[in-house]
Amino acid sequence: MSEEDMNDEQAQYELLLGNLDSYDLSEEDLAVLSGELDAYESERLKALPVIAVVGRPNVGKSTLVNRIVGERVAVVQDTPGVTRDRVSYPASWAGRDFTLLDTGGWDVDVKGIDASVARQAEVAIDHCDAVVLVVDATVGVTNTDEQIVRLLRRSGKPIVLAANKVDSAMQESDAAYLWGLGLGEPHPISAMHGRGTGDLLDAVMEILPAESAVAEATPTDGPHRIALVGRPNVGKSSLLNKLVGAERVVVDSLAGTTRDPVDEHVELDGQNWLFVDTAGIRRRVHQTSGADYYASLRTQAAIEKAELGLVLVDASEPLTEQDIRVMQQVVDAGRALVIVCNKWDLVDEDRRMELDREMDRELSQLRWAERINLSARTGWHTNRLTAAMETAIDSWESRISTGKLNSFLGELAAAHPHPVRGGKQPRILFATQASSCPPRFVLFASGFIEAGYRRFIENQLRETFGFEGSPIVISVRVRERRKRK
CATH class of the missing domain: 3.40.50.300 (P-loop containing nucleotide triphosphate hydrolases)
Known part of the structure; x- marks a missing residue:
């Protein structure tokens, strides 16, 4: 970027920030604008x-x-x-x-x-x-x-x-x-x-005690934590064994062999990763009982402590509602996501075409997640995992400068303004990225921003800045002009 462009960006940033002076802002608003929310987010870890x-x-x-x-x-x-x-x-x-x-x-x-x-x-x-x-x-x-x-x-x-x-x-x-x-x-x-x-x-x-005696803090250092999740018998343990290069986890054709999360350090392409093999999620958690219920609780905890969810599906079988629910569980936890279509050695040409149609139809809201086709049994294409995981985690941790973000949204709103509703057209007054892991953006607006326009903003953010493999959270704070005294 040239010096002239940087000056223009800074001038637009200062202009938009100055516009907020005439609006009522809460203490939390001021904390967001000053960047203090980062400390708040780290406290939540x-x-x-x-x-x-x-x-x-x-x-x-x-x-x-x-x-x-x-x-x-x-x-x-x-x-x-x-x-x-x-x-x-x-x-x-x-x-x-x-x-x-x-x-x-x-x-x-x-x-x-x-x-x-x-x-x-x-x-x-x-x-x-x-x-x-x-x-x-x-x-x-x-x-x-x-x-x-x-x-x-x-x-x-x-x-x-x-x-x-x-x-x-x-x-x-x-x-x-x-x-x-x-x-x-x-x-x-x-x-x-x-x-x-x-x-x-x-x-x-x-x-309530000040500090939990049962919960574990989210790890903030050490190798990246990857949760292997999916419904039973999709090959999670087989994939972990293939990556480790040894039979570290029991594998059986009987679904539900794994009950508790299994941690394993794996070195891939010169980088150390911590993989967590979890129990297969059979159905909605509260439809389970006994050992299955306990395993589901621990799988949920493993996802929330991980940085990325590696969701395995059986490519040889039709995509199920449970497959989609597991992916959504990772997204709801705010974790990066890579979709792994396992058992590719059992997939013929007709099934490949059908799987593509299923993915397009059922996962239209998750097109930002990278998909890897592999075979855990033979090891085919397992070498492609590292690049996909690194891209997703980089996106999950990425941050856009406030000046660049407001310059982008200013141009976007000028070219594609929010629709007029009830004779009013809400404007985006200012925006900032409040935190990362996952990227969370806060928009200050003069009126309600419709869900469709938020999705449009998210799609444009992805098209311009990437964010492959990471969910994005966009929240809107509607603020009114300060009344004149």
Whole structure:
């Protein structure tokens, strides 16, 4: 770039930044603009305390999770046992960050209630620092509630009792009956309406430790961590053995051989990598039970501690809904992504064409992820993994200067302005990259930016700056002009 272009870019940057002077900005806005958010993001890499939301089916656990997280992350229906994919979510209250573990969808059946409750509750207890026990105040204490309480008492973990479905002050007497559980004060709440949830979270913050005793901090040094993920029997362990050059992991045609994540240091092209072989994700996490449920929890944790998810699919079989769900799990965790089509030695010409059509049709939102065709059994094309992984991680860690970003968006908005809606046309006032890993961009705008225009911005960012193999997060802060006094 010539000196004249650099001066023009700097002048445009200063002009756009000056435009914000006439708008109301919060303290967090100022932190974003000053670059202080990087320190905030690095703080989040530490091991956050974990809160488990437990209780029998249909007491409102998922509704409470949605309320605490602040968005609809859990599917909610009146039917007991409704499930969804993820089990842990980042959340915050009163300036403190923590991880929320949802244990919804316990498989409690009338024939094996003792074993089912014990199995699922003990897994939840093992993975948390504190427990929120949710009880339906309108029903009262059931036998299942009492069994869960006994398990929680034996764990020694601090417990806060939430008496849910107390939608008005007239129903608070229902919550008073829950003193009989011996867990201290029951906190009357309405997860659906938000009533009392603030007081509940205040009580949780009082018992929550400052640092987790169960969670591990996200590694920030050492070799790049790569999570091998996919549904069962797609060849994850076979690929790891081929890369290592030895039979380090048990391989069997029986699906589900791997239960716990297996770490292995591998040197590829002169660079050291840490591969984590994970259990195959069979179905939505809360449709699993026992050992499968425990394995799914650990696979999710392995993805969140990794920098890149290497998602394997069986190229010889049609792409499944579960394949797509695993890829989305990696993206939702904010990790770089490389798609590996394994068992290529079993693919004929017709299947290759069909696979291309399936990828174009089903993965239209993931076209930025590089795809590698290989055979873990024969080792064919495994040498192509290194370049794809390096590109994806470089994109995941990349950063665009604020001046270059605003110059790019200024030209983009001039050539393709946001559509007029309701007689108004929102403008992008200023933009900055708040953090990397993955790249997160914050746009300050004079009005709501539609999802379609955000996707257009993302596509143009990728076309101009690359970001192959990395998700991009674009958030918009709508700000109003400061009123004249």
